[in-house]
Amino acid sequence: MMDNDIEVNEIDAWNALKTNSIISENLESKLFLDKGDPLRILYLSEINTSDRFDIDLTRCQLDSNWGIYKAANIEEVFDLVCQTNISLILVKQASSSEEWLNKVASIGTQLDIPILAVVDREDEAIAIAAFDIGAYDYITLEELRDSKILQRTIRHGIACHRWKMQNDRLQQIDAKDQNKRKKAETDLRESEEYFHILSEYVPIGIFQADLLGKQIYTNTYLKNLCLTDTKTGLSQNWTESLHPEDRTYLQNIGILESEENLGQNWIEHVHPDDREEVVRSYQNFIQGIGSFHLEFRFIRSQADIRWVVGQVIPLINSNGETTGFVGSITDITERKQAEEKLKQLNIELECRVFDRISELQKLNLELRIGNKIREFHEAERQKTERELHIAKDRLQAVLDAVPGCVAWVSADLSYLGMNQLMAQTFQLDIRDFMGETVGFNKSKAKDYVDFAKRCFAGSEDNISEELEFEFDEGNKKHYLLIGQKYAQGRSAVFVAIEITERKRAEVETQRALEKVEELSELKSRFIFMVSHEFRTPLTSIFSASELLEHYGQKWPPEKILQYLKQIQESVRRMNGLLEDVLIIGAGEVGKLKIKPTEIDIVQFCQQLIEETQLSKQNHHAFNFTHDTRVQRVVIDSKLLRHILSNLLSNAAKYSPVQKPIDLNLRVDSRQITLEVVDLGIGIPQEDQKYLFDLFHRATNVGTIGGTGIGLSIVKKSVDALGGIISFKSEVNSGSKFTVSIPIDQVNEEYQW
Template identity: 35%
Template sequence: MKVLLIDDDEDDYIITEDVLDDIPFRSYELDWVSSYDDAIKIVHEGNHDVYIVDYLLGAKSGLDLIIECLEDHPFKPFILLTGQGDVKVDEQAMVAGASDYLVKGQITPQQLERAIRHSILHSKHLNHIQELNEKLEQRVQDRTRQLDNAIKTLQRSNEDLELQIFERKKAEDELLKSQAIYKIIAHNFPYGLIAVLDENLHYLFADGTGFKDLDLDADKIVGAKYFKFLSENDPSRAEEYQKCFKLAQEVIETGEEAIFEFKYKNLNYSTIIVPIKNSRQQTKQVLVVMLNVTQQAKAEEEIRKALTKERQLNELKSRFVSMASHEFRTPLSTIMSSVSLISRYNSPEQEEKKEKHIKRIKSSVNNLTQILNDFLSISKLEEGKAFVHRSTVDVDSYIDNLCDEMSSVTKQGQKIIISHEGESQFKTDPQILKNIIINLLSNAIKYSGIGSRIWISSSIDENELSVSIKDEGMGIPQKDQVHLFDRFFRAENAINIQGTGLGLNIVTKYLEMLSGSISFESKEDVGTTFSIKIPKKFIPNEKNTVDRG
């Protein structure tokens, strides 16, 4: 696979070449160009599979180069390189048309391989969508030409009938000939129905493959009012059908065609109504063509969903890279400094200082673990790989054990007060329940001060398990409470405290899996109480739920 690096720094070329060499089971040929203008020429030649562009290229930027190249080659895969993890630069890269975004100094072989593979696949998808759109446009043009020809044929037939209106027998013969033409057109018109209506919008003729789909009776259709049977068979859309009927009336009144869409049960139809004018240019009849476009509508919806999902995954990945690089820095720095200081405390009188730094290391490790757990949890939930495994737990002792686990990360003087009422046995997923309680309890510890109290109370009645966690912490500002369960959201007064903004979003998703709910009360500088409820009555999904007794 041929890769072109566009970078004015030769060191970056050497580093990139080393990273590519470390990618297993892949063979890459890396070329390098340092000049903006030379890069434009080489990209236009199209001899490379993917292009890695530095953000800074002398007087111009990598974004300028991407925009200029994509004007002539809209589907080429570009990956933007920058020296710092900046969400704004990431967003600018996506807007410019880059397929991915990497930070210098943090690129691993796995990240680079995944970015190259994703960029090429993304480019292929865009190209495929463009081809589908072109084919669809061509089909519409072909259908339009067919309809134009049919309309001209019908108008000529109608004019012939007008010329011989005084000869009844000849008029009847001409009508039969016209109906024969309609039938030929209708039988050769797939996925729809062709009909002729009089000036009162009663069927004079109808034929086509759409009778069965629209639940129409071919023997009763002639003489019936337009949309009568559809309104009777699908009364929930009677108002919509009445609007379509009025559009058909306007064609009779104005002599101008009408195009609209309507739904019948689970089908989508596109309709065109064309006036058929006599020799005096009066509209006494209309031609109605109803085409079943259900499959086309489904295909368009699937494409929209795929594009939306791809954008969401790109956004989540970008936010993950940015958040991880920021949140890992503080605990890692703390660990490094504490380890360095511990090595100097060798005398017994310095034991207290050593313990202080050991506790700092434990706290930092716990922060790193929590960050990783959050990202792993959100990944499983997004990919549908999280499953419910229910078993019976003793809630009272279960919560005691969780609090013991968390005691190592409490702040100086913090006290956890536990209480339980009612039954002790409850059937649920113990791991999911642990994730929920640990997340809420760690928040209470994190956002409460030294020497504060935390209450965790639980109860089981005939209907549900209730757990509440109350703290004396900083509280949540009123204006931030509406966004509290949004992904990556951090309250204004918590921005400088370690965290990912994923915890409460994960809690809500886990509670949904258990058919549970969450609520909270909070007052700034007073404290916060979170309450969860998990019902005993649980409707399991056979595909993702396992009972263990």
């Protein structure tokens, strides 16, 4: 805004600029333009300018430190304006086309930049043409040569343009403020009119009071409510019943001045019994204590007492300040009457309810007596059911304790019940049997069904049989089935007692008897064998010793030595037989001691081959091969001797002299493997399964001597060492025995 002591407009600014440079500078400073402001001047000319004009512009640029930009067409003007903050456009006016002049005229309007026209001379037509293109002024070429005039003209033009823009904005702001004020006044007036219309036509008494509580407005409804019948009007000294402080308060706020403004003395019409509470609550509310919302009686006349509800709320402006109070008095007489009527109806209803309750109590007493009787019968019934249930549980417990499957069945073979063992035997639950017939699980109970049918079909009351049931593949059990009919044959109890163990005991007893017979036979065979085997060497010894006794002095030493060797061979044979008997005796008492020692396994085998050749006095060829990663092993050499010596002895005994015998030895870090191969008479197929039995000899041995205990000793010794023995044999093709003994698994004590 301009200062009040200087009124500035475009004409005053221009005249000041023309007459006095000091005034011009004062106006420029008032119009927001300082000398130091950097100005950017855009020069626009449709034709080329003279050198003289360029010199004038250059001098202005040097004197004022302005920025001078040139444009030859309108497009360049817009480009420069977008790139640079142009302060003024200087237009060289010549005899240009009308189209070009119209384009120039639109520049100032579109870009909001002041335009100064440069003309050749001072002329009215030229001046009009300059203003037509939107220039605020013009300057001649002669004046242009004076840089000070040019500078003042440009600066003044820019200052006036800025003032004009500021003035337009202020005018727009003033216009907006006036519109807002007018709208606010209109809104206030409409609001007041609406309030008065609303308050005049609503069936509620409305009043307005200032901050002291003095009433400043009362609507027509409240005034009419306060009208009294003169004949039965209220007492004029109604204030005498008020407390002195309350009376003073009402006088201060003007409520007692009822003659001047009817309706402002509405408190006069409050019932005497309610008046003090109403006045006190109103006073406290005006003073900011509590709220005012009361129901009280309102007296219009002696015969017309109305119930009303009074309510007062504060009036708060836009700044949150309380400016007064507005209240209402609403007639609720009809509601009170309805409540009173409702209360009377409630009393009547309570009386009727009381009568009804009396009747219901009587009926309830009768019902309770009937319930007691029913409860007694129900208790008796429940007691009977409990006793029956207990009896049933007791019977079930007894049946569950029976060491057998129990089920009772009707004549049509329907299940009536069973014990737990019966259900468990068939891997079912008791409930799965209820309602089913015997044999519903056909895969397991076919024989049971046949037994039940025979029981009901027979004339006897009870039957019993022993049956075998296969519940699962390979799981067979023996049962003793007992059937007992009752209820004139309409039902029956079936008991199945498992006798599998008894049957197994019978089988084992039978086997034991057979074993005793077998042992008796073995004993007889053993006695026969010992007697036979000992008789021959003893006879030989006796004969040789008797001959030596009678003829020893006559025989040459060679013949005496022959008979002595015969005695020694017989003794050796008896010693071997006794050793075998001792091993069998150890087996009989139940234990065979293992005593591992370290031996050279290759040397051990070679020594046994030599002993076999010497003891049998045969000329068999023994082929011994060995593949030993470990040559010294820890093993019970005595048991190993029994194994290998018996195998080699049998191979030599049952093989022709011209047939070789092979002994193959393999030893690694884990086990010893021995193979004895012969090309003898072989073992018949029917004897192979009894080959390792004590005293058993193959049927094809003929007259070849033997005791039948050698291979039995081999088997027991291999088992004692934790090994495995196997063989392959064909009659007249020979036999191959293979023994594998683990080196690190030697049983310290082996029980046969």
